[in-house]
Amino acid sequence: MSDQDNRDIRIDIVSDVVCPWCIVGYKQLERALELTGTTAEIRWHPFELNPQLSDEGQDLQEHLEAKYGMGPEDNRRGRERLTAIGDELGFSFRYGDDMRMVPTFRAHQLLHWADTQDRRHPLKLALFHAYFTDQGNVNDPEVLAEVAASVGLDRAAALSVLADGRYESAVREDERSWTLQGVRAVPAMVFDERQAVLGAQGVDTYIALLRELGVGRQPSTRDSRSHAAPD
Numbered sequence: 001m002s003d004q005d006n007r008d009i010r011i012d013i014v015s016d017v018v019c020p021w022c023i024v025g026y027k028q029l030e031r032a033l034e035l036t037g038t039t040a041e042i043r044w045h046p047f048e049l050n051p052q053l054s055d056e057g058q059d060l061q062e063h064l065e066a067k068y069g070m071g072p073e074d075n076r077r078g079r080e081r082l083t084a085i086g087d088e089l090g091f092s093f094r095y096g097d098d099m100r101m102v103p104t105f106r107a108h109q110l111l112h113w114a115d116t117q118d119r120r121h122p123l124k125l126a127l128f129h130a131y132f133t134d135q136g137n138v139n140d141p142e143v144l145a146e147v148a149a150s151v152g153l154d155r156a157a158a159l160s161v162l163a164d165g166r167y168e169s170a171v172r173e174d175e176r177s178w179t180l181q182g183v184r185a186v187p188a189m190v191f192d193e194r195q196a197v198l199g200a201q202g203v204d205t206y207i208a209l210l211r212e213l214g215v216g217r218q219p220s221t222r223d224s225r226s227h228a229a230p231d
Contacts, residue, residue, distance in 0.1 A: 007041040008215040014045045014178050014188040017107050017127040017138055020082050020093065025187040025200030026125075027089035032206035036216030044124045046108035046175050047186045050101060055139060057102035060095075092133045102139040105171070110144050110158060112167040112174070114151075122151040 011029070015022035033040055050063070064070040070078065079095045086093040107127055114123040130136040130147045137143050141162045148158035161167065178188070189197045191213055197205075210216050 007039045009038060009192055009210070009213065010041045010043065012043045012045060012190040012193070014047050014183050014190075015124075015186045016047045016049045016104055017124065018101060018104055018131055019047075019049055019186055020132065021200045022187040023091055023125075023128040023132065024082070024085055024089065025189070026128075027086075027091050028200055028203045029189065029206050031089065031203045032210060033216070035203070036207055036210050036218070038210050038216030042121055044111065044120055045178055046111065046171050047178065047183065047188075048104055048108070048175065049186070050103060051105065053101065053103040055103065057100040057137070057139065060099040060101050061097075063101040086132075091128075094133050094135065096135050099135055100137070102137055104138060105168075106141065106144060106162055107138050108171045108175075109165065109167045110148060110161060112171050113158070113161045114148065114153060117153065119151055119153055123148060123153065126151050 013022075013026065015026070032038075050067075058066075061072060061075055064075055079093070083093045083095070111120050111123055111127070114120045126147050127138055127144075130143065131138045136147070138147075141159055144162060145155045145158040149155040185198060187198070187200060191197070191209060195209065195213065197209065211218060
């Protein structure tokens with residue numbers, strides 16, 4: 001029996017590495033798991049927010065204005081809110097004026113490969129950090145290989161995976177599977193293949209869901225107050 005077999009719950013998370021609410025949602029979930037003493041098998045799945053982007057990507061402000069109608073002031077307030085939420089959850093958002101939105105198909109291929117070596121989870125978190133904290137280009141094979149190496153994967157092997165595209169069809173199939181199940185936005189979390197939650201719902205919501213599913217322990221009122229993150 002593997003360690004994963006002894007986990008309290010399985011949680012599938014469909015997300016993209018350039019989605020700020022995906023890392024926020026995960027960090028809220030992580031806090032809820034800690035507070036309830038719940039162990040979880042986390043399974044990450046691919047979703048591309050912007051598959052139409054060219055390799056060069058797009059200036060982030062231009063992208064947000066074109067896709068969501070967000071002007072510079074809306075963008076500034078959004079960044080400030082995300083930064084504050086991230087600080088509460090222990091994740092650092094460091095937005096810069098020259099930040100770009102980039103395609104993520106290569107990143108998802110690398111994550112699929114990392115899963116064959118039981119390193120998808122640490123690589124996923126490292127890619128969030130690379131993009132949002134270090135402002136790295138997570139579409140650049142060299143950057144991706146460096147991030148892979150930082151979590152113990154072989155850098156040369158990572159470059160080879162990206163160069164030959166051996167996992168392209170597998171990633172496309174995984175994406176298609178979740179699209180067919182109705183996932184159109186992320187983060188999307190599925191708890192034990194029976195309860196789906198969309199968006200970053202907040203620590204208290206995840207705690208309530210875990211209790212509803214009958215896992216973990218009830219956190220004390222003091223714990224909930226001192227560790228709850230803003231929605």
